Amino acid sequence: MATMERFAFAGRTCVITGAASGIGAALTLELAKRRAVLALVDRDADGLARVSALAREVGAGDVSTWVVDLSDGGDRLDLAAEVAARHGGADLLINNAGVVLSGTFEQVSMKDFDWLMEINLHAVVRLTKAFLPQLLARPGSHVVNISSLFGLVAPPTQVAYVTSKYAVRGFSEALRHELAGRRVGLTVVHPGGVRTNIARNARMSLPDDDGAQAAQHERFTERALTLPPEEAARQIVAAVQARRPRLVITRAAKLADLLARVAPGRYWSVIERGLRGKNL
Template sequence: MTVERFAFAGRTCVITGAASGIGAALTLDLARRRAVLALVDRDAEGLDRVAALARQAGAQEVSTHVVDLSDGGDRLDLAAAVAERHGGADLLVNNAGVALNGTFEQVSMKDFDWLMEINLHAVIRTTKAFLPQLLSRPGAHVVNISSLFGLIAPPTQVAYVTSKYGVRGFSEALRHELAGQVGVTVVHPGGIRTNIATSARLSGPDVDGRQAEQAAEFTRKALTLPPEEAAKLIVAAVQARKPRLVITRVAKLADVLARVAPGRYWNVIQRQLDKRGLM
């Protein structure tokens, strides 16, 4: 069955993690397309700032919703608020995410659960809460932001990788289940210039500041694509109803390598990272 391209003008778009990074860039891109925006983040000040910019950029209507996605809520109250204010959601973008530094041995289960709640469980809970609205809106769509680390699994990122592989699997199964009713796009960004590495939680003491220094160096060398460019690609993928989007050449190469040599790809990648001084 052929599905029409997604038109954003006048459609209600819910974006989590909208106060910064890819979420903020998506907000402004959709505002310029005359969308109706429901913006979600725990950062009230950042949310207000982005909302003001969205109104200036041409959004038909903007509402802000201060929500801490780590609290385990079912998000039914958020869905109800969006329905009351805007009539329902046409596009849900599950973008909010966090990172956690440390090996699996170092990381506490409390921190592991915190990351899983935001990166995976909140994606599932929010999608579940909005699903009745999406099913009732012709041509509705869901975007779930996974990661390059939902395609490859580096050491010292066990919690993050677990969550992002989970988002990938959830998205693919949901797409197959909702085929012909609601579109689903899973996005695997690699190397986007955001603060996710430098703002990562450290599970345990960083005695000599080495991990913070490594995070800053990784951000400078590896996270180079502007979030605005990522936002453009995501919007285009939604318009075209693409099931999957891998962003950046490095991520695409890593994706191919992981499929060609699933048991050996990390040895190849590690040699390249060593050459670039990223390991």
Template structure:
């Protein structure tokens, strides 16, 4: 396929009120895309849209939707397809985090995470795929995670959702080859608000949950604006797979070399890295 042309149509971005999604909105606007931005945070989403409109001459539409609501997500998909028949790019970026072992996480908590991180990706892709197919040169991006490459303890729900996104995207890429470009993205430790906004299983004591979020937040160092630029560049060049930051690339190599033992090997690597500082 030829390189993606950002000026041809509307780019739909979920999770656009902050983090990578916010930076994607700015990066796409700078390249001439019209935008349809989705998030559950109405106030933050409007601030992002206002900032983008100030520097872009293209339309910027906003949609306030909680993607954990399956019915609302289906309605959003139908509305986006109807209101943006010129859509040529869908970036399923929205995601939530949930800490806790499988036994600590309730069925309801697990389902909430899967609704946002996986089912919404499938629902919006299904709704917009006919539009993307109808518009030559279209592209689809689904954000998996470092935890779509490795599955650490205490992240069963999150890893399940991100491995599912990875499998869905890779299979879809094979099915759509030559008609719609498809990229799966595995970000490492990106400096966003996902740690501070992460939920912990209700069964975990508050002090333990707070300590876990604080520890997780220390690992998030890679600038979101740089991550967004890498994603946009991957779209333009039709890259099928993008790993962002060493915190994703190193575990990916270890998982390939030691598929059954990467957890213990990674722990040794991190321990050695700590001693060298």
């Protein structure tokens, strides 16, 4: 990857999943400012309409929107064909869409576990498979897969999410090695503490009649998720431009990554003590 030219965004077709909010929406606007052509994917039609209108205002070369529910198990070959027909093919695929499931492994149902894996992992694999022929046919193309801080460290009560994000990390690293020398770059991103609605919108594994789980997620969002998604998007776009293979976002995520490598069997007890000190 070091020998590839820097990625130029103007006029290049960029496919972004989860584009209606959070990091996806911020990435959409960041790429629009660089005159990219945008194919925006999300299940939220109203959110897509809002974000696409803003993208046009700030300078996107062309914008198309695709209302897709990534939990439905589709192979996405139809989406890839439609994007190619509309825009000529993809130059940048950003697999950003993701969901959270709250609860211990004992508590969560297999139905909910499979739902999360479908969106967080299988959709990443299927979209990459569907668009890969286009990317290979357009030298200098690139793939971005959004993993997580929890693709580097593994907290309790997040077994499903951790499983998906570690898998995205492994998939990305192996695929990057396969694509070496074929002029397709790949960046795996591990965000930590980005202020999005992913925690607030988490699916609850147990009834929350008294609102306790929702209140806990709200406290976590306010105290731990502090980095603006616009800053995360800026860093991701810079990493794509520079063809970086890996991006860890936020100082806390970088420290956790280092700790997991230095003390792989004991890192969580150290992190847990720090979290207790911050009342998270």
